[in-house]
Amino acid sequence: MILLFGRLLCSGYWPACLLLWFASCPGAKAGPGPGPEERARQLAAQMTLGEKADYLGGVRSMYIRGIPRLGIPEIKMSDGPLGVRQDEASTRYPAGAALAASWNPELARAEGVAMGRDCRARGVHILLAPGLNLHRIPVNGRNFEYLSGEDPFLAARMVVPFIEGVQSQGVMATAKHFAVNNQEFNRMSISAGVDERTLRELYLPAFEAAVKEAHVGAVMDAYNRLNGVFCTENAWLDRRMLREEWGFRGILMSDWSATHSVIPAFRNGIDLEMPSGEHFDQAHLVPLLRSGKLSVRQLNEKIVRVLSSLIRMGFFERPQRDASIPERDPASERTALAVAREGVVLLKNTAGTLPLDPARVRSVAVLGPAAHPGVPTGGGSSYVNPPHAVSVCDGLRAALGPGAKVDAFGVGAGSFGTSRFVCLDDRQQLVPGLRGEYFDNDEFRGPPAQVRTDAHVDFAWNDNGPFPHRLVSAFSIRWTGFFVPAQDGQHLLRARSDDAMRVYLDGQLVINDWEDHGSHTASQIQTLQAGRRYALKVEYRNRAGGAVAQFALAPIDVPAEVATYDAAVLCVGFSNATEGEGSDRTFDLPDNQDDLIAKVEKLNPRTVVVLFSGGAANAQPWIADAPAFLEAWYPGQEGGTAIAEILTGQVNPSGRLPISFDRNATDNPAMRNYPSSDHGSHVAYREGVYVGYRGYDQSRTEPLYPFGYGLSYTKFSYADLTVNRVPAGPAWEVSCRVTNSGEHAGSEVVQLYVTPPGREVDRPPKELKAFAKVTLEPDQQQTVTLMVKDQDLCFYDIKRHAWRLEPGRYLLRVGHSSRDLPVQAEIQEPIISQ
Ligand code: BGC
Numbered sequence: 001m002i003l004l005f006g007r008l009l010c011s012g013y014w015p016a017c018l019l020l021w022f023a024s025c026p027g028a029k030a031g032p033g034p035g036p037e038e039r040a041r042q043l044a045a046q047m048t049l050g051e052k053a054d055y056l057g058g059v060r061s062m063y064i065r066g067i068p069r070l071g072i073p074e075i076k077m078s079d080g081p082l083g084v085r086q087d088e089a090s091t092r093y094p095a096g097a098a099l100a101a102s103w104n105p106e107l108a109r110a111e112g113v114a115m116g117r118d119c120r121a122r123g124v125h126i127l128l129a130p131g132l133n134l135h136r137i138p139v140n141g142r143n144f145e146y147l148s149g150e151d152p153f154l155a156a157r158m159v160v161p162f163i164e165g166v167q168s169q170g171v172m173a174t175a176k177h178f179a180v181n182n183q184e185f186n187r188m189s190i191s192a193g194v195d196e197r198t199l200r201e202l203y204l205p206a207f208e209a210a211v212k213e214a215h216v217g218a219v220m221d222a223y224n225r226l227n228g229v230f231c232t233e234n235a236w237l238d239r240r241m242l243r244e245e246w247g248f249r250g251i252l253m254s255d256w257s258a259t260h261s262v263i264p265a266f267r268n269g270i271d272l273e274m275p276s277g278e279h280f281d282q283a284h285l286v287p288l289l290r291s292g293k294l295s296v297r298q299l300n301e302k303i304v305r306v307l308s309s310l311i312r313m314g315f316f317e318r319p320q321r322d323a324s325i326p327e328r329d330p331a332s333e334r335t336a337l338a339v340a341r342e343g344v345v346l347l348k349n350t351a352g353t354l355p356l357d358p359a360r361v362r363s364v365a366v367l368g369p370a371a372h373p374g375v376p377t378g379g380g381s382s383y384v385n386p387p388h389a390v391s392v393c394d395g396l397r398a399a400l401g402p403g404a405k406v407d408a409f410g411v412g413a414g415s416f417g418t419s420r421f422v423c424l425d426d427r428q429q430l431v432p433g434l435r436g437e438y439f440d441n442d443e444f445r446g447p448p449a450q451v452r453t454d455a456h457v458d459f460a461w462n463d464n465g466p467f468p469h470r471l472v473s474a475f476s477i478r479w480t481g482f483f484v485p486a487q488d489g490q491h492l493l494r495a496r497s498d499d500a501m502r503v504y505l506d507g508q509l510v511i512n513d514w515e516d517h518g519s520h521t522a523s524q525i526q527t528l529q530a531g532r533r534y535a536l537k538v539e540y541r542n543r544a545g546g547a548v549a550q551f552a553l554a555p556i557d558v559p560a561e562v563a564t565y566d567a568a569v570l571c572v573g574f575s576n577a578t579e580g581e582g583s584d585r586t587f588d589l590p591d592n593q594d595d596l597i598a599k600v601e602k603l604n605p606r607t608v609v610v611l612f613s614g615g616a617a618n619a620q621p622w623i624a625d626a627p628a629f630l631e632a633w634y635p636g637q638e639g640g641t642a643i644a645e646i647l648t649g650q651v652n653p654s655g656r657l658p659i660s661f662d663r664n665a666t667d668n669p670a671m672r673n674y675p676s677s678d679h680g681s682h683v684a685y686r687e688g689v690y691v692g693y694r695g696y697d698q699s700r701t702e703p704l705y706p707f708g709y710g711l712s713y714t715k716f717s718y719a720d721l722t723v724n725r726v727p728a729g730p731a732w733e734v735s736c737r738v739t740n741s742g743e744h745a746g747s748e749v750v751q752l753y754v755t756p757p758g759r760e761v762d763r764p765p766k767e768l769k770a771f772a773k774v775t776l777e778p779d780q781q782q783t784v785t786l787m788v789k790d791q792d793l794c795f796y797d798i799k800r801h802a803w804r805l806e807p808g809r810y811l812l813r814v815g816h817s818s819r820d821l822p823v824q825a826e827i828q829e830p831i832i833s834q
Pocket of ligand 1: 079080381
């Protein structure tokens with residue numbers, strides 16, 4: 001007790017100390033004390049009207065304000081969902097899409113626990129994760145963040161343990177972005193037109209499971225409008241569904257600057273406006289409350305909801321920072337590796353290309369923009385700065401051992417922060433990096449306020465700007481130094497900025513993006529000579545608000561010696577420069593990577609293509625000539641190790657696609673309704689429930705790789721499907737025998753799909769309704785039992801506004817993927833009891 005008392009006192013938690021001290025006094029009444037709601041009500045009763053109004057608006061971008069006189073602590077939030085985003089380094093986990101691809105709910109729980117611990121190590125109370133928006137289209141810039149894939153059942157099964165994991169550590173999780181923020185194009189204003197059945201069957205179930213099963217502490221309303229009304233003030237979404245139907249008692253916050261009104265948002269929507277109270281503050285709310293236009297009762301409900309949610313998490317009882325957890329936690333790094341190992345999906349492997357046999361493959365050329373150093377990730381608020389990142393090249397060196405020749409060719413400009421520059425230091429010595437002169441005005445005026453060497457130009461500052469302990473949002477920076485090409489030929493220069501950037505190479509202006517603009521990328525190709533020292537000057541200016549300054553320079557020509565290696569591992573795809581929050585991405589690989597792949601395939605017959613992306617991309621130009629192909633998503637800081645282990649057979653791949661991998665963007669069932677039905681203000685989800693494999697099945701179109709697909713180095717066979725009614729519940733028990741009939745130990749994702757009678761309404765030809773991941777030794781068999789609940793067989797009957805179990809025969813099929821289901825049985829619903 002004394003120890004705990006001391007710790008709380010030191011951390012400034014004196015009100016908690018007083019409580020603790022009082023409780024420990026002889027004669028103090030034992031007993032449970034008031035519950036969280038009652039305590040919240042007592043606190044609310046002591047707050048002034050102005051205090052209450054202000055409490056509903058965030059402060060300093062990432063906080064709920066504290067009220068010291070009442071012992072209400074300040075609450076710290078952090079993004080999410082690829083790790084705990086702070087200025088300092090923090091474990092970067094694989095993308096949500098990779099976690100979904102593991103089809104392993106227990107791994108989702110482990111990742112939740114690990115992120116929860118990372119939060120506690122940093123004093124973070126609320127993690128702004130998980131992201132649950134369904135992958136409706138392949139080009140959504142944020143698909144990579146979402147652990148939902150394209151299927152609501154998979155999403156719900158993965159998200160519940162993830163949230164439970166986070167919250168088990170005394171950290172509140174946030175289910176975001178509620179709802180249908182399925183594209184970044186015009187996300188701040190676009191209205192998604194979605195019918196009720198589609199919402200209930202596809203886009204809401206993961207949120208519903210987060211609320212009803214995982215008891216998520218917070219939900220974040222999305223930027224967009226749903227059926228004409230902004231999510232942050234949408235009565236149907238926020239009141240009817242979330243609060244009334246699902247019984248959500250937690251905090252409903254806005255996405256950052258997603259609030260557009262005072263009265264509708266207050267009446268119909270959010271409790272908490274983030275990042276600050278532009279609408280929810282004294283100035284706006286108090287007059288409306290005094291005049292009776294807004295109800296004080298509703299204000300009190302919001303206050304009590306927020307406070308009781310925080311109290312329930314224990315935030316008033318203890319310091320949130322747990323110093324016993326290291327900030328760089330080996331347990332978190334192991335979890336990041338475990339997720340990467342199970343998330344990578346092997347999509348093609350012909351003529352035994354993989355695994356690479358270490359006895360025969362002694363030299364490997366690792367190339368492409370994502371090869372080395374580090375591993376890429378998508379851009380935006382999920383970007384986490386990792387303490388280290390193992391590149392595919394690093395991973396292969398470790399996996400193949402000291403005798404092997406593994407060389408990285410930095411071909412292609414991938415992530416910012418990987419280009420190699422040099423500059424002169426104060427003693428005129430060449431050192432890595434560029435010399436940065438930082439001016440506290442936006443026109444390079446006067447002497448720089450700060451001069452330093454930056455290893456890379458890869459910055460995103462919030463409103464405070466780059467100067468420590470000084471708030472300067474109008475500033476300019478000049479970076480100077482040299483670039484010395486390692487090879488002859490074409491090089492790509494890429495500048496991404498908000499507000500403006502220009503680049504000089506040997507005194508010549510080669511990129512001139514000097515008009516004020518939001519974050520975007522300008523590129524240039526230059527032919528450079530190996531070994532020559534090119535003078536480089538990068539100038540940047542920010543006039544106000546958030547600031548992005550990123551620059552990369554890398555060769556894009558393939559060196560001929562790639563032909564001399566036993567194998568080529570080609571790491572291509574997207575990165576924070578080409579895929580991320582704020583805009584959608586291309587379906588085609590950026591920066592002429594198709595040419596790069598074609599050249600490498602021609603030079604080296606044992607070429608393995610490793611794709612880094614949030615989802616499907618155009619593989620048509622090169623897939624026929626690629627002997628092997630892996631989807632790596634964004635595999636996190638340990639990704640290079642996991643990929644190398646899979647390439648060399650130390651780990652048998654067990655990831656399965658949580659999406660349909662489209663052959664052409666136009667095949668995707670939702671793409672014909674993208675990006676907008678009318679020049680940008682509406683997007684009509686005309687495909688309805690026919691998203692992903694539901695749509696591919698309906699139109700009888702073959703995607704390049706179907707939902708649920710993924711190869712293993714072993715083989716699994718299925719037999720003896722039996723179905724029994726579970727006496728205790730409205731459910732079916734489906735069992736089948738799965739055998740590892742190949743030569744390696746491995747894991748199979750056993751997937752069960754249901755074809756409904758579909759006589760009353762049009763229904764998707766099949767839907768995922770159960771799955772399990774099993775690990776088997778060669779020749780080992782296991783009877784796998786899956787449960788299918790009657791509720792999961794229902795469709796949403798729009799006429800009756802209710803879920804309905806259609807009578808008739810249902811076909812249950814079980815197997816490897818949505819298009820390979822070797823065993824089946826039929827059931828009849830409803831069951832007539834004897
Ligand atoms: C994103 C959210 C994020 C928030 C805070 C917004 O731009 O949409 O996902 O949590 O910023 O960084």
